Amino acid sequence: MHTYNEIKSQADQLQRTYDLLREMKFDQNSVDQVLFTGCGTSFYLASSAAKIYQSVTGQLTAAVPASELFLHESTLIVPGKKYLIVGISRSGTTSEIILALEHVKGKSDIQTLAVTCNSGTPMEDLADQVIALDHISEKSVVMTQSFTNMLFALQLYSAKQANSVEDLEQLKRVPAIVQEALSDENNVKSLADDHSKQRFIFLGSGSYNGLAKEATLKLKEMTQTECESYSSLEFRHGPISIVDESTAVILLAQIETAAYDQELVKDIRSLGGHVLVVGPVVDKFETNEIIRLTDTINDRNRHAVYLPALQLIAYHRAISLGFDPDKPRNLTQVVKL
Template structure:
């Protein structure tokens, strides 16, 4: 199946992405704000990339759906302020992205950067500069390695903008670590095969909230399962009321959140929920299931290492339910208005 192959070979693609970014030169951004934008998976990518970029560079950022750039421009763009718009699209042909870039074209205060897996497209032509990841060519409808590689490319871009050799060297190790993570393709299979769990909740905070939203979308796309995502500690403020024995919660833990994560897990378990924790946790961390990730990469840069487990969970659940992950219901690879 294309989806499985594209999940399992993404470490190789990450190595190429590193080489692409390592050989690119970028002008130093002199703007008031950097806006990251996309649709669907690419918008969730934008959400994580924006928070990561701000943490690395100290520049003010935000993430917005591409459609809002042309539908509600005045709520996002302030006249006379300088912006960099980072537009993200796997295909480079997503209607809303192209409409947004065309809508903003000609504004002397706005520069644009396209991040895409398809350089020869209207999106790339409309942007001032392009990060081309043409080596990432997915046949599947759902985005897997394209999400990981475009996010990784933007993290490398942030390190270059900040002149941060420490972050760049940290990120240089990511492809090898992802390759190791992919050797355990059954790390989430027990939960994927458990049909007593009919409701899934994904939790992540900070720049990892975009990953939680993307994991939710992957499960919805491949399996039509009822699932939601929240910022981790926000889950207690109302949504936790739906937890029962049919609920599986997947928590993306970080070194800086682990002390709070343990108490949250216990609260969910007391209500009957089943909790899978993914992250750099210690052996004494208590949960129903764990996928332990390396602590040799900082929270700031570890995002790509979470993706294999999250993508495999959706794929394996689809197979268990008898769905074809390569042909999800009601979806096409590109959405055009």
């Protein structure tokens, strides 16, 4: 299975991404705002990357779907302000990204950075600067290691732009931590194989909300399972009404959210929901299942460590239901208008 192999080989690829970004140099022209943009999975990546970049650099950011840049420019671009647009596309050929970059090409107040897994593409030709991860060459339709590595590359880019030695030192450790996280699939597989769970909810806040949305998309793409994602504490405001014994909730726990995670889990379980918590939690944390992740690096540098578990839930669920993860229904590797 291409999908499985690409999930399991992520640690080695992350190391190659680290080695590549460590040597790259970038322009640091002053801008008023950085806009991160993509489509589908790449937009969810942009959502996380924008919040990480703002946290690390102190620079104002936003994440927007690529189509918004050419359909509704006036809602995003203020005349007289300077922007950096970070376009994200695995293939480098996604139609809306190309249209967006063409739309802003040549505008004096707009700089562009392309992040892709393929050099020599139209996207590269349109951008002022490029991060091309040519070592990522997925055969699967769904994005797995490409998502993880492009996000990791943008974390390294953020740390370099801020000259943050602490963040760079923590990110240096991520490939080894991911390798360790990939060593045990038992919790993931047991939940994925439980056919009594018909509805899946992914919860994550801050820069982890993009990961929750991506996990939802992976499960939907591979299995057509009914699934949704929410910002963690927002889940109480209406959506919690759908929780019952057939509901599985996957909470992306963080050090920042520790004071609130336990009570949220208790509320969900009191309604019959089954909760898998992924992240750093205290020893006596009460839930159904836990995948413990390291607390030795901070929240804004730990994202890549969550992704293998989230991707493997979708993969093992697909296998359990008799789907082929390599051939998701109605999908192709590149979407072109």
